[in-house]
Amino acid sequence: MSFLLPPYPVIFGQIAMFLVVLLGLVHAAAGMVWVERKEAARMQQRVGPTRVGPFGLLQPFADVLKLMFKENLKPGAADTLLFYLAPLVCATTAFAAFSVVPIGPATTLLGLLDEPMKLQVADVNVAVLVVFAIASMGVYGIVLAGWASNSKYSLLGGLRSSAQMISYELSYGMSLVGVLILANSMSLTEIVDAQGASLLGIPHARWYIFLQPLGFLIFLTAGIAETNRAPFDFPEAEQELVAGYHTEYSSMTFALFFLAEYINMVTVSAVATDLFLGGWYFPFVPPSWGIGWLIFLAKVGALLFFYVWIRWTLPRYRYDQLMTFGWKILLPASVINLIATAAGVLYFGL
């Protein structure tokens, strides 16, 4: 029976990691719903959910239960196959994009495993691009939902969202090329490790946010647009389009869209943490303490809170303003940032 005793083969750890990420994302989404509602309430001088569980903490689970038992409606003239495919595309891509995001340094889990394991589902040497590739597939879910519903609000929502996501994907991608140049790598793990530095044995922060402040701003802005969050939430602008692309969805198909939106937020925040905020490194906390993943989660949490904060603070843009902003300000700014970074590396050896 010795094979049941530690240290276990690393494959066990990887399977566990897979489950942790899957369930973690679902629960992160649920948590975000609660935070969002509580925070919205606080900003509007209300109380928010209080009835289900302590501080209303179980409210998201109650919501899910409610959605599950609702009837699943489909408009009569909708395209059945695509109508049900669309939410699946959305949710699948949202989960898949996170698979290459590392959430901590390699660890043996306190000696449980026979060799160190990377805290991510899959380590790819072009991880940054993989996140992009998968995220860029997510737009199909929204577009298809808009088209398959056979409703004008849905169609407009879908069209708007595809135009918006294409426009902002450029700045989104360009903004992080600066980081790629500085780190000279496309692997998220290597990029994070490039940000860990220590002076006289004391870790300090060599985060790319300090070298790439403009890049970080652009990344965050484009990230908000990519995830269709306020103030860029046109695909589902309630006042104009009822609920945009998911107007016609109900029950669990609707829940999948909802889930995808929150998971995408988590992914963007996690990628931003890895790229700009030094991942699991923090000043005065040596890696040997083994709390890297906690630091990482804290940073992601802070970014997620920022998301909520922005949503309840800023009003929605007008649609033409959004496009003008994306093409005429954000994209040139990201190109300038790229050129400046390249020049900096070439001439000053940053």
Place this chain on the structure above:
Amino acid sequence: MFNSLSAIVPMACVTAAAIAAMTAEAFRAPRERMPIGPLGIVGLIGAAISTFLLWNRNATSFDMVVADNFGLFVTWILILVGILSIAFSSPVVEREGLPLGEYYALMLFATAGMILMAMASDLLLIFLALEVLSLAVYVLTGIRRDSAVATEAAMKYFLLGAFASAFFLYGIAFTWGVTGSTNLTKIGAAIAAQSMAPSPMLLFAMGMLFVGFAFKVSAVPFHMWTPDAYEGAPPPVTGFMSTGVKAAAFAAFTRVFLAAFEPLRGEWADVVWAVAAATMIVGTVVGVSQSSIKRMLAYSSIAHGGYLLVALLAGNDLGKGAILFYLATYAITNLGAFGLIGLIESRERANDQISDYAGLWQQHPWLAALMAMFLLSLGGFPPFGGFIAKYYVFIAAVQAGYTWLAIIGVLTSVVSVFFYLRVIVMMYMTPASATPIRVPSIPAIAAAALVVTAVIVLYLGVLPAQVMDWAAASIGTIF
């Protein structure tokens, strides 16, 4: 550094002119007249000067562009085509209200692509150049957006052209797969090393490349787009694409098949033989039954492609020289003919039926005379350039042992005279219709272009020796 860039100077000059034309258009107020056409001509003259300076130098850039004399000769033809097309365009652009800046910019971009194609010694670059010129020409074909005929022509040309490009690219990929390179010299060496037993993959690659080229030179099974595209495009554009595209494509065709794939001659000779014969026959026979002068000239240009294929197939020194001489003669003559058609068209009437030319002699004796001259040259009458060009092609074919092909060529030439003469008979011997053609005053630049064209056609016919020498000197350097 600058020495290594010298081979791309002619192309860069034309590109710069194109970008300048685009920029000028951006700053042009609506309806403001701006000398964008002359600007393009300046760029082309710059390219001509640089081409002249590069003569006999064998400059190479990036290991991909070679300014050998062969490429430079074709570049001269292309520059002349560009200048004359711009000159013929000015009245048409004004009459049709075509977008000034974009029109000339696209024409110059296409010329730059053609020059690059004539000088490229790498399949990758040949493909890119082909796409640059094709895209520009597709758009120029459909530039009269309010005309259903033009839109249909552009659409057909674009769709079929995209297919041909795909074939060509497939051929490049397979060639690379067999030989491990896209460089023509290295491909030639790799093929020579295995020419005893060429692999099926290599033959497939060659076939695909052949299809791509055959489409661009509108050889017969791939000629379907030609009459429609030539009819729908504005006449100066038709003149431009029937000469420039053909010259550039033939230059690359010659480079690829007579240099890189020469060791495989045994494999491709029969195919080219059949295609050349079919091209000459179909172009001529179908041309006889046309009633529109543009379609007639389109079929005539298909047939001329056939004669060029004969010269390519002959492949001896005389044949290679004949390709260049024929290209020069055909380009100038055809440009003149389409330029004239462009002048005769009017906004109210297309005037593109052969019957419209009835009695042109009485209205506009000079135009009728020039038209007759161009048509006779295309038909191969002495003392015009077309006669000498055809003569050399057939001599080369007979020398290389393709007597039957030469006989087919002579016979189709004789038949083709029928439809050229039909127009001349119409102009000189038929009384004018009730509403004869009235050409408004011809702008000086177009008139000058007509005169230059006519002089060159006569010169090539009466004193061909000098140009023949140049052509002969051009081929000596590479093959």
Place this chain on the structure above:
Amino acid sequence: MTLFYLFAALAVVSSLLVIAQRNPIYSVLLLIASFGALSGLYVLLEAPFAAVIQIIVYAGAIMVLFLFVVMLLNAPQEDTEYDVRVHPLMRPGPLKFGAALAVLLAVELVWALSSAPPASAFGPLPEITVTTIGRTLFTTYAFPFEVTSLLILVAMVGAVLMARREEHSGERGKR
């Protein structure tokens, strides 16, 4: 090898279905599936960069624009029954001819691929990384790279020219 045949079959079948569809939206989606399978083939060839770029550029960006246009045109059917009956290319003769040509091409392709390429053409392949691709692109292939920019410029001028609204109505107006 199993994976190769899986992806290859997926690519071929979805490409065939692209042209077999009457509904353009399904055609676009199947094309995306085909691109995805191609990307899988790239991964098997140890070219992860090409694979990811294939997804980002083709499946992610270009096809969204395709979908966009199809949705804006809102054409549920490519061609009407009228076209099927009347169009000369839809008659049985041309259809058979086209099919014969396609089969011929396929046979030729199989024949061409039946022979393995000479191994001597390629030395041992270097590891393909983003760095090596970038280096090759900006040294050996710098000029073709620049010509590509020219190509894109021409395409943009052409597209704008074809697509823009008639603003020069004063210039051409009178007809």
